[in-house]
Amino acid sequence: MKDIRYAIEVHGLWAAYDTHIILKNISISLEENEFLGIIGPNGGGKSTFIKAMLGIIKPRKGTIKILGTTPEHARKDIGYVPQKTSYIQDFPINVKDVVKLGRYGRKGIGKRFGKEDDKAAVAALEKVHMEEYAGTKISHLSGGQQQRVFIARALVNEPKLLLLDEPNVGVDVKTKKEFFDLLNALRTHMTIVLITHDLTAVSAYVTKIACLNKEMFYHNSKEIHKEDFENVYHCPIKLIAHGMPHSVLEEH
Amino acid sequence: MFELFSYTFIQNAFMAGVLASVICGIIGVFVILKRIVFISGGLAHFSFSGIGFGYLIEVNPMFPTLVFSLIAAVAIGLLKKRVNMQEDSTIGMLWAVGMALGILFIGLSKGYAVDLFSYLFGNILAVTTRDLTIMAVLSALILVIVVFLYKELLLLTFDEKYGEVVGAPMDATYITLLCLIALSIVVMIKIVGVILVIALLTIPASASKLFSDNIKTMILVSITIGIFSSCAGLMISYYADLASGATIVLVSGLVFSILSIARYVRERVAEKRMVMG
Numbered sequence: 001m002k003d004i005r006y007a008i009e010v011h012g013l014w015a016a017y018d019t020h021i022i023l024k025n026i027s028i029s030l031e032e033n034e035f036l037g038i039i040g041p042n043g044g045g046k047s048t049f050i051k052a053m054l055g056i057i058k059p060r061k062g063t064i065k066i067l068g069t070t071p072e073h074a075r076k077d078i079g080y081v082p083q084k085t086s087y088i089q090d091f092p093i094n095v096k097d098v099v100k101l102g103r104y105g106r107k108g109i110g111k112r113f114g115k116e117d118d119k120a121a122v123a124a125l126e127k128v129h130m131e132e133y134a135g136t137k138i139s140h141l142s143g144g145q146q147q148r149v150f151i152a153r154a155l156v157n158e159p160k161l162l163l164l165d166e167p168n169v170g171v172d173v174k175t176k177k178e179f180f181d182l183l184n185a186l187r188t189h190m191t192i193v194l195i196t197h198d199l200t201a202v203s204a205y206v207t208k209i210a211c212l213n214k215e216m217f218y219h220n221s222k223e224i225h226k227e228d229f230e231n232v233y234h235c236p237i238k239l240i241a242h243g244m245p246h247s248v249l250e251e252h
Numbered sequence: 253m254f255e256l257f258s259y260t261f262i263q264n265a266f267m268a269g270v271l272a273s274v275i276c277g278i279i280g281v282f283v284i285l286k287r288i289v290f291i292s293g294g295l296a297h298f299s300f301s302g303i304g305f306g307y308l309i310e311v312n313p314m315f316p317t318l319v320f321s322l323i324a325a326v327a328i329g330l331l332k333k334r335v336n337m338q339e340d341s342t343i344g345m346l347w348a349v350g351m352a353l354g355i356l357f358i359g360l361s362k363g364y365a366v367d368l369f370s371y372l373f374g375n376i377l378a379v380t381t382r383d384l385t386i387m388a389v390l391s392a393l394i395l396v397i398v399v400f401l402y403k404e405l406l407l408l409t410f411d412e413k414y415g416e417v418v419g420a421p422m423d424a425t426y427i428t429l430l431c432l433i434a435l436s437i438v439v440m441i442k443i444v445g446v447i448l449v450i451a452l453l454t455i456p457a458s459a460s461k462l463f464s465d466n467i468k469t470m471i472l473v474s475i476t477i478g479i480f481s482s483c484a485g486l487m488i489s490y491y492a493d494l495a496s497g498a499t500i501v502l503v504s505g506l507v508f509s510i511l512s513i514a515r516y517v518r519e520r521v522a523e524k525r526m527v528m529g
Contacts, residue, residue, distance in 0.1 A: 054417055075419065080414070080417045080418075082411070082413055091285065091410055092285075092461060092465055092469070092470050093466060093467065094465060097406075101403075101406065101407060101410070105418050107403065109400070109401070109404065109421070110400055153414075
């Protein structure tokens with residue numbers, strides 16, 4: 001039998017803030033080098049799930065194994081792309097310095113970034129085709145370009161697992177396609193988890209889909225059942241998109 | 253025309269202005285970038301209670317002010333996460349309660365004709381050599397901490413949530429920053445007064461932000477603007493016989509206005525070039 005390696009193994013996970021239950025009995029196993037899309041409404045616990053995988057919040061019940069170990073130990077091998085921060089505005093920092101912040105875990109307090117951090121930052125920018133902007137102020141870039149920089153920041157430690165929390169996928173078809181082409185290229189050597197409340201952001205590229213609204217609906221496939229959608233969104237399925245029962249937004 | 257430098261108190265005044273500019277240039281940059289101007293304002297006004305307490309127990313007001321401000325800074329930092337309360341209402345209460353305590357303590361003290369005006373609006377000409385020594389020590393401390401925690405401060409101001417994910421101690425860094433602000437306030441009270449401290453923390457850094465591409469430049473430019481403003485403000489104050497705190501702040505306000513216009517013009521010119529070319 002082939003030895004299956006899991007990037008994520010979650011069993012019976014419960015999470016809560018005070019007495020408010022956010023995640024209810026969640027179990028999911030994801031093999032390495034898969035591309036998982038997690039969809040669900042706002043307030044459905046998507047960000048909490050990511051925080052649990054990063055070990056920032058502790059589960060009330062259940063176990064989480066990331067890359068075969070605890071979230072805290074795995075953290076150095078996880079690349080994290082946060083929700084778009086809106087207050088970048090005029091912040092005086094250039095692209096390369098943003099990417100270098102991803103190397104924080106290797107340094108810790110009191111140590112300065114050095115030449116090898118510079119090299120790693122440039123290499124990460126090359127992966128997302130943004131190296132020519134290394135010296136540009138981040139606020140001078142478009143939203144899509146900023147997103148690429150944040151992906152580069154996540155890639156700068158050569159992670160084995162990439163977590164994207166509601167990334168700004170882009171508004172137009174071309175930016176969206178470039179974004180997913182980039183993730184698809186990365187998938188050859190890392191596992192990717194993309195979280196979004198925007199159904200149209202889950203493209204034909206994902207290999208697995210899960211729905212999350214307190215509970216997780218996951219069938220180890222990229223098929224989504226009509227009942228799952230109705231459970232998750234509490235609304236008739238025809239409001240969401242066309243041709244739903246078989247797959248999400250794949251061309252018919 | 254420079255006969256004014258023959259007076260020791262004038263020399264002290266210029267030294268104090270330079271030290272304050274260095275402190276404001278560094279700390280003000282993080283205040284602006286983290287958007288905590290009003291927390292700083294709350295701290296500045298709360299420190300008034302320390303001044304009052306100093307008069308009450310008849311010690312140099314700088315010491316109780318230091319203690320009171322640091323307690324307030326740590327309290328704000330701890331309350332941020334643990335208590336479900338709007339941050340702006342916390343600041344408002346701190347502001348009012350601090351002033352009220354200050355007035356109360358001074359009313360209770362036995363001294364007469366307390367020079368409160370100099371603490372509210374500043375009197376840079378009253379700075380003693382001992383004050384200068386305390387200021388120099390505090391400036392050095394601030395400098396060392398900022399250099400040591402540079403990465404953490406950058407993460408805190410640029411993207412705090414990401415900082416938590418990569419394992420940086422964001423809460424501790426935030427409390428440290430608030431304490432640095434409190435220290436800076438104590439250092440600056442004598443120079444421009446409680447009310448105008450906020451101006452010195454915000455104006456040079458805001459002006460510097462208009463033209464800076466990275467934090468180090470922003471800090472250096474901010475210090476330069478501060479030094480220019482305090483020196484020019486002092487000269488004007490001396491020759492025109494005006495309140496020094498007011499002239500220093502007004503000069504830096506003027507510098508900010510000129511630089512804003514310069515940036516606006518520069519951007520319009522750049523836009524035109526893009527359209528033409």
